[in-house]
Amino acid sequence: MDWWQTGVIYQVYPRSFQDSNGDGIGDLAGLTTRLEYLAWLGVDAVWISPFYPSPMVDFGYDVTDHTGVDPAYGTLADFDALLARAHALGLRVLVDFIPGCTSNQHPWFKESRASRFSPVRDWYIWRDPAPEGGPPNNWLSHFGGPAWTLDETSGQYYLHTFLPEQPDLNWRNPKVQVALLDVMRFWLERGVDGFRIAAVPLLVKDVQFRDEPPNPDFDPQWDNPRYQRLPVYADNQPEVHDVLRHFRRLLDTYPGRIAVGEMPDYFPPETLAVYSRPDRLHLAFTPCPLSLPWRAADLRACADKTQAAFGAEVWPTWVMGNHDRPRLTSRIGPAQARAAALLLLTMRGTPFIYYGDEIGMLDAPIPPEARRDRVRSARPPNEADGGPANRSRDPGRTPMQWDSMPNAGFSGTPPWLPIGPDYEHRNVAAQRADTGSLLSLYRFLLRYRRGSPALQQGTYRSLDTDSPECFAFLRETPEERLLIVLNLADTARVVSLPPLGEGQVITSTLMDRAERIDLQTIFLREHEGILFDVHGPAEAEEVLP
Ligand code: NOJ
Ligand code: CA
Numbered sequence: 172m173d174w175w176q177t178g179v180i181y182q183v184y185p186r187s188f189q190d191s192n193g194d195g196i197g198d199l200a201g202l203t204t205r206l207e208y209l210a211w212l213g214v215d216a217v218w219i220s221p222f223y224p225s226p227m228v229d230f231g232y233d234v235t236d237h238t239g240v241d242p243a244y245g246t247l248a249d250f251d252a253l254l255a256r257a258h259a260l261g262l263r264v265l266v267d268f269i270p271g272c273t274s275n276q277h278p279w280f281k282e283s284r285a286s287r288f289s290p291v292r293d294w295y296i297w298r299d300p301a302p303e304g305g306p307p308n309n310w311l312s313h314f315g316g317p318a319w320t321l322d323e324t325s326g327q328y329y330l331h332t333f334l335p336e337q338p339d340l341n342w343r344n345p346k347v348q349v350a351l352l353d354v355m356r357f358w359l360e361r362g363v364d365g366f367r368i369a370a371v372p373l374l375v376k377d378v379q380f381r382d383e384p385p386n387p388d389f390d391p392q393w394d395n396p397r398y399q400r401l402p403v404y405a406d407n408q409p410e411v412h413d414v415l416r417h418f419r420r421l422l423d424t425y426p427g428r429i430a431v432g433e434m435p436d437y438f439p440p441e442t443l444a445v446y447s448r449p450d451r452l453h454l455a456f457t458p459c460p461l462s463l464p465w466r467a468a469d470l471r472a473c474a475d476k477t478q479a480a481f482g483a484e485v486w487p488t489w490v491m492g493n494h495d496r497p498r499l500t501s502r503i504g505p506a507q508a509r510a511a512a513l514l515l516l517t518m519r520g521t522p523f524i525y526y527g528d529e530i531g532m533l534d535a536p537i538p539p540e541a542r543r544d545r546v547r548s549a550r551p552p553n554e555a556d557g558g559p560a561n562r563s564r565d566p567g568r569t570p571m572q573w574d575s576m577p578n579a580g581f582s583g584t585p586p587w588l589p590i591g592p593d594y595e596h597r598n599v600a601a602q603r604a605d606t607g608s609l610l611s612l613y614r615f616l617l618r619y620r621r622g623s624p625a626l627q628q629g630t631y632r633s634l635d636t637d638s639p640e641c642f643a644f645l646r647e648t649p650e651e652r653l654l655i656v657l658n659l660a661d662t663a664r665v666v667s668l669p670p671l672g673e674g675q676v677i678t679s680t681l682m683d684r685a686e687r688i689d690l691q692t693i694f695l696r697e698h699e700g701i702l703f704d705v706h707g708p709a710e711a712e713e714v715l716p
Pocket of ligand 2: 192
């Protein structure tokens with residue numbers, strides 16, 4: 172097993188993690204001072220969202236230089252210092268890689284736009300208007316409106332899957348491929364341990380730019396009209412797998428370095444498994460727990476289907492939150508978030524923790540004048556989000572709540588986005604001091620996982636229970652057999668399971684049980700989850716914190 176299969180990855184949104192110079196914006200030097208916290212917490216790697224030079228129209232996903240550092244975040248020397256400190260602490264570092272588009276301020280795009288005869292015209296996707304005028308086809312931007320913008324000077328349209336300020340690169344042009352592979356090489360040479368690759372299946376487009384077919388399920392109430400069309404030609408083209416093979420061949424010349432791909436909600440696990448084959452991505456984000464309502468049957472179906480589709484050959488990932496979604500605790504509730512921590516850290520696959528979810532940070536209220544995110548959601552309405560899909564992403568990107576000092580210990584000045592109003596009690600310092608806190612639960616589970624072959628690499632098998640609101644599964648290796656049982660109901664439940672013998676409680680999500688019980692019937696309080704050692708010796712209490 173490799174580190175990226177046994178380890179846990181923590182996502183940092185650098186703008187909101189730690190400010191070191193008092194400008195209210197998180198930066199690389201600030202993050203470096205907080206790496207010790209991540210080592211203490213017990214994660215194995217950090218994925219840093221983009222810190223490249225950018226006009227920040229999409230907060231760094233609109234890049235003007237893929238091999239630099241935006242002055243707001245520091246310098247390349249700050250990055251080197253961060254990497255050295257992380258490695259000294261035993262933490263690996265993944266950087267975001269955005270190969271599909273650039274900022275419209277990128278020198279490549281400026282040159283490409285300068286004239287139809289520019290030598291780099293074909294680095295981007297330019298097309299003549301449709302014969303009857305208007306955009307070349309019916310493709311829509313993920314962020315609303317047409318995916319094409321007219322450039323008055325040349326009379327041609329350019330394609331942008333996201334904002335008009337983010338023109339798409341043309342991955343059918345070999346020079347583009349070489350340039351972007353050079354970007355990867357640049358960071359690999361600097362010592363990064365891998366990449367989170369943005370919007371992977373969108374890299375290559377239909378060679379004929381055919382119109383997308385209508386979506387028969389489209390509901391006009393949906394805020395984002397993009398879902399009027401089915402993503403058939405702008406997405407998931409077979410050639411994207413050739414690109415991934417190029418990435419992989421390069422990565423394989425640097426042992427231990429990996430690629431994790433961002434994947435859309437609507438891919439079935441079978442498709443994700445193809446993207447995660449051994450000659451392509453190491454890991455593809457499995458979106459299902461993130462996009463599902465907090466219901467036992469849905470979660471079980473997601474885990475079972477993923478397991479069945481991935482088999483033994485490919486390795487899944489589990490994600491409960493990221494910078495594009497509402498906060499986990501806001502989505503499912505504080506008691507539920509404890510059960511989510513247990514689920515995330517005991518499923519078969521690589522878990523990702525979004526910064527602040529380990530202390531249960533909530534979506535912060537953002538008054539209109541403080542709003543920063545121009546982008547509206549890229550997803551169809553989703554029951555799991557508990558509200559309209561078309562919402563700002565600011566509430567889930569507010570500064571990390573470190574302590575009860577002014578500005579939550581994040582900065583000496585009021586930060587770029589407001590601090591969550593609950594920071595005086597919901598913060599790292601307070602939860603470090605509380606052995607029953609959510610943070611203590613995460614830390615306990617992370618440490619337990621590190622020493623547990625079954626949690627790191629064991630098989631997964633879900634169990635039938637007589638309680639539809641409960642989810643139970645086994646994780647097993649020849650030497651270790653663990654049982655995880657979660658009650659997702661608002662009231663207590665007694666769960667009956669197939670005979671398993673006795674089990675020793677390793678921890679409850681409420682961190683207050685240590686008994687050994689017969690596993691045939693298990694009493695669970697509301698939203699409680701329990702991790703059992705099925706062959707646990709009576710002295711297993713030793714592992715409790
Ligand atoms: C993927 C990123 O996760 C998201 O934040 C961004 O808005 C889109 N790419 C488009 O750039
Ligand atoms: Ca700063």
